[in-house]
Amino acid sequence: MSVISNLRKVQERIRQAEIRAGRQPGTVKLLAVTKNVPEEHIKAINEAGIRECGENRVQELVKKYDLFPDVKWHMIGHLQTNKVKQIAGKVVLIHSLDRWSLAETLNKVALSRRIKFNALVQVNLSGEKTKHGLKPQELKDFVGEVSQLDGINIQGLMTMAPFVEKAEEVRWVFRSLRELQVKLIPAYPELKLLSMGMSNDFEVAIEEGANIVRVGSAIFKG
Numbered sequence: 001m002s003v004i005s006n007l008r009k010v011q012e013r014i015r016q017a018e019i020r021a022g023r024q025p026g027t028v029k030l031l032a033v034t035k036n037v038p039e040e041h042i043k044a045i046n047e048a049g050i051r052e053c054g055e056n057r058v059q060e061l062v063k064k065y066d067l068f069p070d071v072k073w074h075m076i077g078h079l080q081t082n083k084v085k086q087i088a089g090k091v092v093l094i095h096s097l098d099r100w101s102l103a104e105t106l107n108k109v110a111l112s113r114r115i116k117f118n119a120l121v122q123v124n125l126s127g128e129k130t131k132h133g134l135k136p137q138e139l140k141d142f143v144g145e146v147s148q149l150d151g152i153n154i155q156g157l158m159t160m161a162p163f164v165e166k167a168e169e170v171r172w173v174f175r176s177l178r179e180l181q182v183k184l185i186p187a188y189p190e191l192k193l194l195s196m197g198m199s200n201d202f203e204v205a206i207e208e209g210a211n212i213v214r215v216g217s218a219i220f221k222g
């Protein structure tokens with residue numbers, strides 16, 4: 001099946017990038033992004049050992065959670081506050097905490113259900129209007145405020161690079177996220193995760209310190 005051979009190629013490229021970066025092979029988590037992916041392909045990668053998947057829409061995530069309850073589901077897309085309740089208890093990590101109103105809602109829902117949401121703070125480094133996320137200069141105060149909320153565990157940072165022809169052109173985006181992490185770590189040692197890199201640019205992201213890459217089309221297309 002071509003999905004499996006794609007998956008194996010992506011895994012090997014991850015391994016090579018880890019080695020190039022002088023990092024221990026196996027330390028970068030591959031998150032398979034399953035948006036618009038048919039059930040049978042999710043089942044196939046699941047059987048091939050992939051246990052963590054990402055979705056960018058609540059409705060899809062909830063549907064796939066019911067189909068694949070053993071998969072650890074990640075919410076990677078923009079999250080509307082009125083949909084937070086639907087994913088409570090169904091996500092292991094939210095990659096897209098991008099505003100205070102969402103933090104407040106997550107906290108409220110978490111406290112009422114006696115759960116905690118694990119979340120990454122999304123940063124918009126490119127300044128593109130079409131992308132969500134905090135401005136780098138807003139990050140420190142935001143992290144400080146969110147870390148006071150009992151219903152949210154912040155675990156790191158996430159970014160999306162602009163779409164470019166050559167991944168090298170967005171190396172600075174990944175390097176900048178890593179630099180922000182390095183600055184925050186002394187005060188917030190819990191910010192261990194860097195979710196960055198997609199099909200087009202995951203190797204460069206790994207070289208710059210990603211420990212979660214979110215890969216869809218390189219696995220599921222073609």
Ligand SMILES: *Cc1c(COP(=O)(O)O)cnc(C)c1O
Pocket residue numbers: 033035056076077160198199200214215216217218
């Ligand atoms: C779709 C998506 C991805 C995966 O993109 P590919 O280019 O298909 O690998 C990663 N992150 C987010 C937030 C996405 O929406």
